[in-house]
Amino acid sequence: MVRLVLSIIGGIAAMICVVVYSFTAMSTEEEVNGTKVSRWWDHWHQLHYKEIFDSQDDTKEWTLGTKYGVIHLSESKKDAGTSHKDSEAWDAVNEAGDSESLFYLLLGYWAVVTSVLLINHRRFTKKNPYLVKILLCFLPIFLIGLMIGIVQDAARASERAEKVFLELEK
Amino acid sequence: MSGRFLVLLVTVAVCFGALYFFLDSAHSTYRESKEVMVFQRQDYWSDMSYQQKVFIKSDRPTEWTLSMGKVKSRTYEETEKNREFLQDFEKGLDKAISEETEVFTWATVVVLTFFYVVLYRNEWIAPDKKFPKQGLFIGFFLAAYFCMHIFQHVQPALYAKEDAEDAYYDLRVGFRQ
Numbered sequence: 299m300v301r302l303v304l305s306i307i308g309g310i311a312a313m314i315c316v317v318v319y320s321f322t323a324m325s326t327e328e329e330v331n332g333t334k335v336s337r338w339w340d341h342w343h344q345l346h347y348k349e350i351f352d353s354q355d356d357t358k359e360w361t362l363g364t365k366y367g368v369i370h371l372s373e374s375k376k377d378a379g380t381s382h383k384d385s386e387a388w389d390a391v392n393e394a395g396d397s398e399s400l401f402y403l404l405l406g407y408w409a410v411v412t413s414v415l416l417i418n419h420r421r422f423t424k425k426n427p428y429l430v431k432i433l434l435c436f437l438p439i440f441l442i443g444l445m446i447g448i449v450q451d452a453a454r455a456s457e458r459a460e461k462v463f464l465e466l467e468k
Numbered sequence: 469m470s471g472r473f474l475v476l477l478v479t480v481a482v483c484f485g486a487l488y489f490f491l492d493s494a495h496s497t498y499r500e501s502k503e504v505m506v507f508q509r510q511d512y513w514s515d516m517s518y519q520q521k522v523f524i525k526s527d528r529p530t531e532w533t534l535s536m537g538k539v540k541s542r543t544y545e546e547t548e549k550n551r552e553f554l555q556d557f558e559k560g561l562d563k564a565i566s567e568e569t570e571v572f573t574w575a576t577v578v579v580l581t582f583f584y585v586v587l588y589r590n591e592w593i594a595p596d597k598k599f600p601k602q603g604l605f606i607g608f609f610l611a612a613y614f615c616m617h618i619f620q621h622v623q624p625a626l627y628a629k630e631d632a633e634d635a636y637y638d639l640r641v642g643f644r645q
Contacts, residue, residue: 428591435476435588439580442484447573450491451566454509457497458562461507464522465530 305417309410316406320399325392340394343456347391349384362387364456364463371466383462390459397452401445408441472587480580487576491569509558511565514629516636517541518561536636544639553639560632567625571618578614 325338334351348361361370371384415422415430422430496508503524510517514536521531532554535541546554585607 428588432588432591435473435584436581439480439584440577442480443487443573443577443580446484446488446491447569449488450495450569453492454495454562454566457495457507460497461505461520461522464505464524467525468523468527 302418302421305414309414312410312413313406316403316410320402320406324395324399338388338391338395340391340398340452340456340459342398342452343394343459345391345394345456345459347388347459349388358384360384360387362391362459362463362466364460366460366463367467369463369466383466387459387462387466390455390462394452394455394459397448397455401448401452404441404445404448408437411437476584476587479583483576483580487572491572494565509561509565511561511568511629513568513625514564514632516561516564516629516632518558520558534636534639536633542640550639550642553635553642556635557632557639560628560630560635563628564625564632567621567628570621571625574614574618574621578611578618581610581614 323339323341325336327334327336329335332353334349334353336349336351338347339345344363344365346361346363348363350359352358357372359370359372361368363369412434415433419430490512494510494512496506498506500506500521503526505522505524507520507522508517516534516536518535519533521533523530530546531543532546533541533543534554534557544550544554
């Protein structure tokens with residue numbers, strides 16, 4: 299019983315770590331003296347997007363980084379006809395980053411559930427002789443499928459961000 | 469390693485490998501030349517696609533080649549006037565592909581799960597006299613859950629496809645070249 303409780307507590311703690319990492323590694327937001335700095339990342343495709351909003355004089359600067367380079371734009375340039383591009387770039391980087399964090403969440407969930415099952419193998423097998431076998435086989439089928447979809451979503455979003463970058467370079 | 473488990477392992481690997489390459493071939497990015505970058509998207513379900521040529525560090529406008537079903541593909545140069553329609557087409561197609569990715573993924577999971585349940589039917593359906601209905605109940609629950617998810621993605625995919633079609637016809641009527 300102690301082993302079961304400890305493994306479940308350990309599993310919950312591990313999941314909390316994964317969730318915290320997923321939420322903080324892909325985007326951050328900080329506010330200093332009326333200036334709000336927001337950042338988004340997609341580590342897989344080397345994308346990042348940074349937005350600095352100064353609420354005192356209502357100016358906005360944003361930076362888009364891809365594997366092709368980094369582009370930096372201020373509000374004056376934005377007024378010259380690139381205003382729709384900031385939301386496009388943000389949207390693409392955000393979607394790619396979200397997909398990445400979802401991937402880590404699923405991977406963490408898989409690792410935690412598998413560990414709990416293996417640690418308490420004997421106890422579960424006593425209750426139902428086939429439960430562990432069924433779950434150990436079913437989890438990969440279920441999770442790998444979802445992960446493939448997530449990887450593809452991230453890849454498409456990153457291509458969108460790269461396209462925005464190339465268009466902005468003009 | 470039992471023969472049954474090996475069969476399951478190979479089937480899962482082959483199906484997911486095929487799914488990955490199928491989904492991966494629906495989009496591509498490549499550099500055609502030093503100045504031209506090409507972005508492609510293909511929606512197999514509704515047979516729509518676009519190819520976008522971005523001319524790097526050049527004033528030449530982006531070139532779009534759109535195609536839909538058996539209709540001959542058309543090429544448009546992006547201008548202030550047609551930009552909105554082109555972007556609507558792009559957004560619609562991207563959304564449709566994204567939703568269909570989910571549908572194909574869930575459908576593969578359903579097929580593999582069904583295969584797995586059939587392969588391990590003795591364990592799932594009637595483990596022993598003590599737990600006769602457990603596996604059957606879990607099986608029905610999973611089937612209902614998967615079907616709900618597939619339906620959840622089919623509907624937005626159809627709507628997105630219609631949006632892309634609308635944008636395509638608007639473009640053809642208003643901006644024929």
